[in-house]
Amino acid sequence: xxxxxxxxxxxxxxxxxxxxxxxxxxxxxxxxxxxxxxxxxxxxxxxxxxxxxxxxxxxxxxxxxxxxxxxxxxxxxxxxxxxxxxxxxxxxxxxxxxxxxxxxxxxxxxxxxxxxxxxxxxxxxxxxxxxxxxxxxxxxxxxxxxxxxxxxxxxxxxxxxxxxxxxxxxxxxxxxxxxxxxxxxxxxxxxxxxxxxxxxxxxxxxxxxxxxxxxxxxxxxxxxxxxxxxxxxxx
Numbered sequence: 049x050x051x052x053x054x055x056x057x058x059x060x061x062x063x064x065x066x067x068x069x070x071x072x073x074x075x076x077x078x079x080x081x082x083x084x085x086x087x088x089x090x091x092x093x094x095x096x097x098x099x100x101x102x103x104x105x106x107x108x109x110x111x112x113x114x115x116x117x118x119x120x121x122x123x124x125x126x127x128x129x130x131x132x133x134x135x136x137x138x139x140x141x142x143x144x145x146x147x148x149x150x151x152x153x154x155x156x157x158x159x160x161x162x163x164x165x166x167x168x169x170x171x172x173x174x175x176x177x178x179x180x181x182x183x184x185x186x187x188x189x190x191x192x193x194x195x196x197x198x199x200x201x202x203x204x205x206x207x208x209x210x211x212x213x214x215x216x217x218x219x220x221x222x223x224x225x226x227x228x229x230x231x232x233x234x235x236x237x238x239x240x241x242x243x244x245x246x247x248x249x250x251x252x253x254x255x256x257x258x259x260x261x262x263x264x265x266x267x268x269x270x271x272x273x274x275x276x277x278x279x280x281x282x283x
Contacts, residue, residue: 095275097159098275099159099275099279100159101156101157101158102156104156105153105155105188105268106272108155109153109265109268113261113265115149116151116257116261117254117258118143119254120255121143122144122146122147123247124251125140126147126243126247127247130235130243130247131233135230137228137229137230138229140230141226141228144227147203147250148203148204148207150195150201150203153188155188155191160184163180175274179267179274182267183264187263187264188264191260191264194256194260200253207246210242211246214235214239214242218231218234
C-alpha cells in the first residue's frame with residue numbers, strides 16, 4: 049500500500065522534481081561558466097597589460113643600450129688620447145659626459161604586480177607563466193642591480209673623481225665654461241698607467257652591461273611573441 053502511494057506521488061510530482069533538478073544543474077553550470085569567463089577576461093586583461101608594459105620597457109632598454117655603446121666608444125677615444133693617438137676632439141665633451149653615466153631603467157611593472165595580486169596561477173599556460181616570471185624576477189632584476197645597486201658598476205661614483213683629477217690640467221674651456229677639447233697628453237708613466245687601468249675597468253663594465261641589455265631585449269621579444277600567441281587563443 050505504502051509503495052503504491054509513494055509511486056503515485058512520484059508520478060504526480062515527477063515533472064516538478066525534474067524541473068527543480070534541471071534548474072539546479074543549470075544554475076550550477078551557469079555559475080561555473082560565469083566564473084570561468086570572468087577568469088578568462090581577467091587573464092586576458094593582465095596579459096594585455098604585461099604586453100603593453102614590456103613594449104615600453106623594450107624602448108627604454110633599447111635607448112639605454114645605445115647610450116652604453118656610445119659610452120664604450122668614449123672610453124676608447126680617451127684611451128687613444130692617453131696614448132697620444134689622433135682623436136676626434138669635437139666629440140670629447142659628449143664622450144666625457146657619457147663615459148661615467150649609468151642609465152636607470154624605468155620598468156613598467158603594473159601588469160606583473162596585478163598578476164601577483166590575483167595569483168600567478170591566473171595564467172593557465174605554464175610555459176608562458178615561467179617566461180613572465182623569468183623576465184621580471186631574473187632579467188629585470190639583473191639590470192636594476194647593475195644600474196642602481198652593484199657598487200663596482202657605479203661608474204660615476206667609482207671613477208669620475210679619479211679620472212677627472214688627471215685630465216683637468218689638459219682641459220680647454222670656452223668663454224661660457226663649457227668643455228671644448230683636450231690638449232695633447234703629457235702624462236707621467238704613473239699617470240698613464242693609472243688612467244689606462246681606470247679606462248680598462250670602465251670598458252669592461254660597459255661591455256658587461258651591453259651584454260645584459262642585449263640579453264634582456266631578446267627575452268622581451270620572445271615573451272612578446274608568446275603573449276601574442278596566447279592572446280589569439282583568448283579571442
